[in-house]
């Protein structure tokens with residue numbers, strides 16, 4: 001598609017859609033709990049619809065009306081044997097968390113996904129799950145399809161995680177809920193804690209001490225109402241749009257601000273970006289974020305900050321192209337195993353537009369500020385790369401920016417292009 005170029009004065013409000021991580025978990029917890037779970041603000045995007053499809057295929061009754069979802073949970077023991085392998089599309093969260101969850105269930109399931117999923121490492125969840133006595137396998141030990149055999153008696157383990165990954169942690173905690181004895185997970189770095197929050201919300205018991213999480217299984221969970229805030233990872237594209245386009249101010253109400261997800265706010269402030277937080281709702285961990293066009297300086301993004309902004313690194317790289325000085329992103333090797341290799345793809349696509357970005361083995365070095373020019377760019381089927389390139393094109397003064405594979409944005413944000421156009425006052 002042809003992207004909008006040469007924009008300033010982006011003004012207005014965007015209500016970004018529901019948090020992807022929380023939406024996935026709301027369906028999963030609703031399915032294994034007892035009673036009717038009500039989800040408000042569910043993210044209706046391809047990834048979360050994959051989770052919904054999975055649990056419906058397991059016989060869970062789910063009523064889906066827009067952003068309202070009702071899940072009639074009867075415990076994991078009620079899951080029905082699916083007749084065919086289940087397609088989870090592009091969703092890494094679905095396949096990794098569901099593998100942990102289903103390892104302690106009563107049915108045999110095969111999970112597969114698209115070409116990107118088939119290249120992403122699954123050994124990181126299979127190895128510890130096998131230690132718990134799960135019967136989980138793939139043909140070559142690391143790549144989907146994953147075969148999960150039910151009716152196994154799982155036992156808790158103590159597991160020191162070799163990677164900082166909320167998906168691996170969550171898979172083990174979900175398995176631990178249906179295992180005998182104690183499951184202890186020790187994180188490499190603190191990652192998003194929506195699973196821990198939801199275990200507590202659904203009446204489960206777990207203990208968190210720093211990076212050590214402990215729970216005793218088996219546990220019986222009770223249905224709840226889950227109110228999903230807007231996704232800070234989606235808001236990030238508009239945060240950066242407002243900061244880098246002249247005379248702009250963008251207001252983003254109801255954005256989730258869990259401390260495990262707000263690394264981008266810290267980075268914007270480090271770079272002298274103007275961002276305010278108002279209307280904070282402590283219970284729902286959400287707030288209104290307002291960004292204003294700012295004169296930015298380079299920074300370093302590393303260490304324990306990385307898991308708190310892992311999905312925002314492509315858009316942070318774009319932000320850094322407009323800052324004066326050299327921004328260094330390191331300790332971000334996990335970017336190589338996302339929907340694409342985001343180290344390579346971020347650098348190569350932005351460099352096509354005139355950015356000056358070097359890749360390293362664990363990150364990016366971005367020399368700024370650089371003007372950006374027209375080019376033919378490609379999302380490579382990665383939703384966050386597609387949205388980042390659409391924001392980059394706002395800075396192009398003349399010519400035409402063509403984005404290939406733009407439909408990928410529907411993985412997490414189907415209305416992205418319409419919401420962007422609404423700030424400009426043009427309809428697509």
Ligand code: S3P
Nearest residue numbers: 021093164165166167168310311
């Ligand atoms: C997610 C965890 C992160 C993140 C992904 C969502 C989650 O993945 O990149 O988009 O919901 O748990 P990793 O656990 O692989 O870092």
